[in-house]
Amino acid sequence: MSSLFTEVSAEPPSDVPVRRVTVTVNGDERTVEVEPRLLLAHLIRSGFKLTGTHTGCDTSNCGACTVLLDGEPVKSCTVLAVQADGSEIMTVEGLAGPSELHPLQEGFKDEHGLQCGFCTPGMLMASKALLQRNPDPTEDEVRWALSGNLCRCTGYQNIVNAVLWAGEKLRADGGTQEEAT
Amino acid sequence: MYPSRFGYEAPSSIEEAIALLSASGGEAKVLAGGQSLIPLLKLRFATPETIIDINKIPGLDFLTFEADGSIRVGALCRHATLERSTELETAQPVMAAVAPLVADPIVRNRGTLVGSLCHADPQGDWASVMMALGGSVVAQGPSGRRSILVSDLVSGPFETVLAPDEIAVEAFVPAPTGVPMGGYLKLERRVGDFATVAAAVSVDMDGDKVVRAGIGMTAVGPTTLSASEAAAVLVGGPLSESVIAEAADLAAAAATPRSDHRGSADYKKHILRTFVIRLLNKVATSTQKVA
Numbered sequence: 311m312s313s314l315f316t317e318v319s320a321e322p323p324s325d326v327p328v329r330r331v332t333v334t335v336n337g338d339e340r341t342v343e344v345e346p347r348l349l350l351a352h353l354i355r356s357g358f359k360l361t362g363t364h365t366g367c368d369t370s371n372c373g374a375c376t377v378l379l380d381g382e383p384v385k386s387c388t389v390l391a392v393q394a395d396g397s398e399i400m401t402v403e404g405l406a407g408p409s410e411l412h413p414l415q416e417g418f419k420d421e422h423g424l425q426c427g428f429c430t431p432g433m434l435m436a437s438k439a440l441l442q443r444n445p446d447p448t449e450d451e452v453r454w455a456l457s458g459n460l461c462r463c464t465g466y467q468n469i470v471n472a473v474l475w476a477g478e479k480l481r482a483d484g485g486t487q488e489e490a491t
Numbered sequence: 492m493y494p495s496r497f498g499y500e501a502p503s504s505i506e507e508a509i510a511l512l513s514a515s516g517g518e519a520k521v522l523a524g525g526q527s528l529i530p531l532l533k534l535r536f537a538t539p540e541t542i543i544d545i546n547k548i549p550g551l552d553f554l555t556f557e558a559d560g561s562i563r564v565g566a567l568c569r570h571a572t573l574e575r576s577t578e579l580e581t582a583q584p585v586m587a588a589v590a591p592l593v594a595d596p597i598v599r600n601r602g603t604l605v606g607s608l609c610h611a612d613p614q615g616d617w618a619s620v621m622m623a624l625g626g627s628v629v630a631q632g633p634s635g636r637r638s639i640l641v642s643d644l645v646s647g648p649f650e651t652v653l654a655p656d657e658i659a660v661e662a663f664v665p666a667p668t669g670v671p672m673g674g675y676l677k678l679e680r681r682v683g684d685f686a687t688v689a690a691a692v693s694v695d696m697d698g699d700k701v702v703r704a705g706i707g708m709t710a711v712g713p714t715t716l717s718a719s720e721a722a723a724v725l726v727g728g729p730l731s732e733s734v735i736a737e738a739a740d741l742a743a744a745a746a747t748p749r750s751d752h753r754g755s756a757d758y759k760k761h762i763l764r765t766f767v768i769r770l771l772n773k774v775a776t777s778t779q780k781v782a
Contacts, residue, residue, distance in 0.1 A: 327498045346499030346542065347532070368492050370530055371683055373597055382571075382600045388529045389601070390522075392499055393544060436597060457682035458595025 331395040335360070336404030344391045351375045351386035353394075354401055362402040362431050366460075373459030376432035377401050383439040385458075402431035405438065413483070414438060414476040423472030425463035432459050437473045445481055449474065494532035498541040505551075505631055508543050508658055513633055515541050517655035522546070523566055526594065526602035527610040551660065556582050560666030566606070566659060570599035582671070583664060585693045589620045589675040595683040605659050611645045611714070614685040618645060618715035619707030620675055623693040623722075626664045632657040645714045669695035669702040672774045676766040677709070680753065686710040687753040688762040690742070692770035699729040699778040706738070706767065711746035711759055718742040721767070730775035739767040 332341045335358055342357055354363045354377065363386060366374030370388040377386045378400040405412035414434050417423065424430045433456060440447060440455040447455070452473045453466070461469060502508040512519050518540040522528055531537040545551065551567040556578055564573070573579060574590040593599055593607070593616050607617040608628055620626075621641040628639050630653055639652065641662075646652050653659060677689035689709035694701050704725040706718040721741035724734060748759035 326496065329499060345496070347494040347496055349493070349529075349533075368533070370526060370598060373595070376597055383597045384601055385597055388526055388598075390499075390525070390529065390542075390544075392501070393522075393525070393546060395501075455596055458597040 329392045329395075331392055333394050333396070334398045336400055342391075346390060346392050348391040349387055350377070350379075350384075350389040350391045350394055350399075353391040354386060354399070357391075360401050360403050364428055364431055366428065366432075371460065372429070373432040373436060374429050376435045376459065378435055378439060381439070381442070383436045400435070400438075402434055405434060412438075412476075413479040414441070414473065417472035417474075417476035417479065418469070421468050421472040421475050423464065423469045429459060429461045429463075433461065433469055437476065440473070441477050441480060446477060447473070492533040494529075495535055495538045497532075497539055499544065500541060501544045501547045503547055503549070505545075505548060505658060505660060508545055508548065509631065509633055509656060511541070511543050512658065513656040515543075515655075519543050519655075521609075521658055523606040524569065524602035525606075526598045527606065527612065545658070553661075554579075557666070562586070562664040564604050564662040564664075566603060566661060568603060568605070570594070570602050570604065570607075571596075573604065574599060583624065583667070584671060585620050585623060585673045585675055585691055586664070588673075589616050589677075589691065592616060592675060592677045592679075592689075598683070605662050608641060608644060608662060609651055609653065609659050611647075611649050611651050612685075613648050613712060613714050614710040615715065616675070616677065616686065616689060616709055619689060619691040619709040620693075621662065621664070622707035622715060622717045623673070623691040623705035624664050625703075625705055626662060628659045629661045629663060630654075630657040631660045636660070638663065642717050648713050667695045667703070669697040672696050672777070674770050674773065676770060678762050678766075685753075688748070688759045688766065690763055690766040690770065692767060692774075694725060694730075694771075694774055696774065696778055699775075701725045701728065701730065706742055708742065708746055708763060711748040711763055713747070716745060716747075718745045718767075720745065725771070730771055730778070735768055735771040735775065738771065739764045742767045 328343045351365050354360050364374040366372035370385045375386040376383050380397050452470045500511050520539040522542050522544040551565040553565040554568050555563040570593045579587040604617050607615050626641050644651050673693040675691045678687045686709045691707040693705045695703040704722040706722045708716040721738040743760045743764040748756045750756045
């Protein structure tokens with residue numbers, strides 16, 4: 311599956327440098343042409359129309375735009391799209407199929423880990439990376455791992471509970487779902 | 492926010508990157524982790540004609556512990572690699588102390604130690620630590636490599652002595668001359684904020700005696716500051732209460748913080764003094780146990 315994408319300027323001058331970039335997004339290989347100054351967050355949202363990834367502060371503080379780049383959480387507002395060339399990207403849409411919930415999503419639902427929901431995609435992706443690295447984190451380790459993700463509604467307690475809930479569920483399931491994703 | 496328009500090069504060797512830098516006539520910026528540069532591009536504080544992305548250059552992500560005790564950190568070694576290193580705690584506890592305090596966990600997956608030094612932000616954490624350790628960077632240009640002490644690297648706020656066609660390819664931490672001890676303390680309003688004040692204290696110990704000392708200070712001057720007078724009074728003897736107090740006073744006297752929304756100048760000096768005392772007390776306590 312491929313698409314062309316030039317968002318930065320409506321009518322780019324002919325001398326505007328364009329780079330061809332191939333990335334795997336949630337398992338689909340996509341090839342696009344982008345201006346080097348395009349940010350990964352904008353490629354994901356406006357180019358791939360995956361609007362689950364939110365842009366919050368746009369200054370690498372809030373973490374709402376967190377996605378996994380080759381398995382590691384990054385703030386996609388602070389990565390150039392061209393830098394993702396050859397990489398695998400996972401966004402919140404890649405956590406589970408349209409009619410399923412990932413255990414983390416179930417946890418956020420059951421433990422009321424969100425109110426307005428704006429920070430949630432970033433929280434989920436940072437939490438996913440944490441549970442991959444450390445399947446049985448303590449409460450402190452969850453708080454530490456999420457310290458680059460800001461939430462202005464919940465006071466964090468229920469988010470932490472949700473991640474601990476998901477960790478427990480994944481361990482009970484034998485981690486099969488984590489290995490598969 | 493979009494950066495202004497720039498050309499993008501992703502060379503596959505250092506030599507190629509240097510050639511591109513030379514050809515740009517000083518209008519290019521080197522991109523490593525990008526966690527300071529990309530925000531600057533977005534705010535248009537930096538408007539380079541060309542970005543030279545060194546992330547595709549193989550072999551720059553090393554963290555090497557040499558047999559003699561020195562440590563080499565490649566230009567693409569991320570903060571997270573340093574944070575997760577199990578060897579760093581014994582090899583150089585001051586580096587192990589700062590690694591988890593830089594920015595936030597997600598930024599640490601991208602940002603680099605060498606990039607932090609080159610960014611030369613007076614509020615950056617690594618420069619204080621590297622100054623306290625007597626560390627240097629290795630810069631490579633068209634005519635070869637040279638070593639620059641971190642204390643000489645920074646020429647002003649966000650300014651270094653690197654030539655426009657030079658790339659800092661690694662950071663070097665000399666071997667300790669005794670048992671390496673010390674740490675880093677940082678006051679921040681919340682995780683990810685810049686330091687209100689931070690201090691790095693490095694002491695190499697022979698029993699309870701200090702054989703080498705260095706103190707670096709974050710966010711209390713126009714550049715990262717080295718408290719060399721304070722460090723000098725520590726060398727040669729044990730860490731007595733009076734020596735610790737004298738060093739802390741000298742460090743605070745060498746600091747030139749400004750009052751701002753993070754705190755008054757007096758408050759920052761007070762915190763700095765307290766941090767130096769706490770860091771040295773911790774070393775004193777642990778060496779007394781051994782002795």
